[in-house]
Amino acid sequence: MxxxxxxxxxxxxxxxxxxxxxxxxxxxxxxxxxxxxxxxxxxxxxxxxxxxxxxxxxxxxxxxxxxxxxxxxxxxxxxxxxxxxxxxxxxxxxxxxxxxxxxVFDTDLATLDRTRSPIWLVAERLRDPGNLGTILRTGDAVGAGGLILVGDCVDPFSTESVRASMGALFTMPIVRTNWEAFLPWLRSGPGQLVGLSLRTENHYRTAPYAAPTFLLTGNEAQGLPAEMEAECDLLVKMPMLGKADSLNAAVATAVMAYEVLAHHTPPAKD
Amino acid sequence: MxxxxxxxxxxxxxxxxxxxxxxxxxxxxxxxxxxxxxxxxxxxxxxxxxxxxxxxxxxxxxxxxxxxxxxxxxxxxxxxxxxxxxxxxxxxxxxxxxxxxxxVFDTDLATLDRTRSPIWLVAERLRDPGNLGTILRTGDAVGAGGLILVGDCVDPFSTESVRASMGALFTMPIVRTNWEAFLPWLRSGPGQLVGLSLRTENHYRTAPYAAPTFLLTGNEAQGLPAEMEAECDLLVKMPMLGKADSLNAAVATAVMAYEVLAHHTPPAKD
Incomplete structure (x- = not known):
């Protein structure tokens, strides 16, 4: 009762x-x-x-x-x-x-099965709960294996993050870790670490993605630190035709995630 | 002084x-x-x-x-x-x-020059100022001709919208109008109206986009009304592999905008 x-x-x-x-x-x-x-x-x-x-x-x-x-x-x-x-x-x-x-139900890196999906999302020092929730929602939509939060990220279980995820919080594994733990885990098995950067000539539409792809999203204000960029197996750039010269972190993650999805699972030709 | x-x-x-x-x-x-x-x-x-x-x-x-x-x-x-x-x-x-x-500096439909860009963003009954600002920021990044707000949208000049736009508010024309005024204006010149829909078999990666493309984004909770879908020249769908079965409106707009950009301006092949 x-x-x-x-x-x-x-x-x-x-x-x-x-x-x-x-x-x-x-x-x-x-x-x-x-x-x-x-x-x-x-x-x-x-x-x-x-x-x-x-x-x-x-x-x-x-x-x-x-x-x-x-x-x-x-x-x-x-x-x-x-x-x-x-x-x-x-x-x-x-x-x-x-x-x-x-x-609260976050999991450990050790329990992740990286063969579960060709796409994994990794965010470092993400500060905005709305962005975190939106990235979870995108991860659900592209069938990502999970979201790995590196370093001092906003709490994925904050009320705003849960709201913005529209329930996607419950549909995929979430790991909270740091760079020192993440990198050895990543290198202990197959996995291509991909970062967005302005310092590359690789266009994101024609880059050689390999599964499982780990998409690394940097802090909203500062982007990826140089030492994390240096660890990426592939850096790609997106066209920036405007004056403001930046994208919202959740938007950049989504455009990349759908690109990698199309690469790994091409649409049927008519 | x-x-x-x-x-x-x-x-x-x-x-x-x-x-x-x-x-x-x-x-x-x-x-x-x-x-x-x-x-x-x-x-x-x-x-x-x-x-x-x-x-x-x-x-x-x-x-x-x-x-x-x-x-x-x-x-x-x-x-x-x-x-x-x-x-x-x-x-x-x-x-x-x-x-x-x-x-405040919004402009009229009549002053828009649709040859200015192959991509235009149109949002109807957008309710979230963060989404509106994020869409402006994306519009700036893809070189959109402008943002056309249809119906009862959140105020693009609200403090949260301006913040989320990160300055992109100042870089492109913004029009506030309604569907009854927008549609005749659209049909008075070249323009392909494109909507996201679950009721189509057109995959967004292989659809026949034509410039200038007007990307129509619907209300966050309800999506596009049937009568607006019916007016679209092209309906496309995006893969939704998850359980939550929806994307944030600003994210969906961005994935579509970058798709249309790649269609109109393909990346150089290596």
């Missing part, structure tokens, strides 16, 4: 709300995800929240019923609550009808 | 700060842009702020000197101020060293 919570001062409400803060996510080992679409995505990939909050008005929605059933069957806690408390949990004026608190 | 303002209560500070609000932008016909990079970009394209605020600590920076000189020469007002007031103007804890208030 769902528990009913209607008081702002309820300790569980305070505890779950605090997950919007990085320090509390680390202490609790949990993060927030909101919305029927994203929670249903999670459920379909086998991930259920430890705590599920839903609005009384949505209690009879078939997807809410399916979620509450599965969460209870898995030993999680289901809480019926008000829109006002959902709004408090999510920090949004118009809250989604469900909010879940999930266990 | 620059004017010195150090009081929060100064009426000009209040007036400029209010430009973060859409209603005040409309009333004043001005918008905010921040940062030396973006204001220098603007200056290089011939756009100068009507009001330029800079931090006392940055007074001797060569780019600040160049800006203050040009703004004064053009009859604008230059204001030396504190970091605290810049922070108040921009709404950010760590403000940029300069903030400018520029005249």
């Amino acid at each position: 769902p528990r009913l919570i209607t008081a702002y001062s309820n300790p569980l409400v305070k505890r779950i709300q605090a997950l919007r803060d990085k320090r509390h996510r680390r202490e609790e080992g949990m993060f927030l995800a909101e919305g029927l679409r994203i929670l249903t995505e999670a459920r379909e990939t086998g991930r259920l929240p430890q705590f599920l909050f839903y609005a009384q008005a949505s209690a009879q929605h078939p997807l809410v019923l399916a979620l509450t059933h599965d969460v209870e069957a898995a030993g999680g806690e289901v809480i019926e609550t008000s829109e006002a408390i959902l709004s408090k949990l999510s920090g949004k004026d118009n809250p989604q009808s469900v909010v879940g608190a999930f266990a | 620059p004017r010195l303002i150090t009081a929060y209560s100064n009426p000009l500070v209040k007036r400029i700060q209010a430009l973060r609000d859409k209603r005040h932008r409309r009333e004043e016909g001005m918008f905010l842009a921040e940062g030396l990079r973006i204001l220098t970009e603007a200056r290089e394209t011939g756009r100068l702020p009507q009001f330029l605020f800079y931090a006392q600590a940055s007074a001797q920076h060569p780019l600040v000197l160049a800006l203050t000189h040009d703004v004064e020469a053009a009859g604008g007002e230059v204001i030396e101020t504190s970091e605290a007031i810049l922070s108040k103007l921009s709404g950010k804890d760590n403000p940029q060293s300069v903030v400018g208030a520029f005249a």
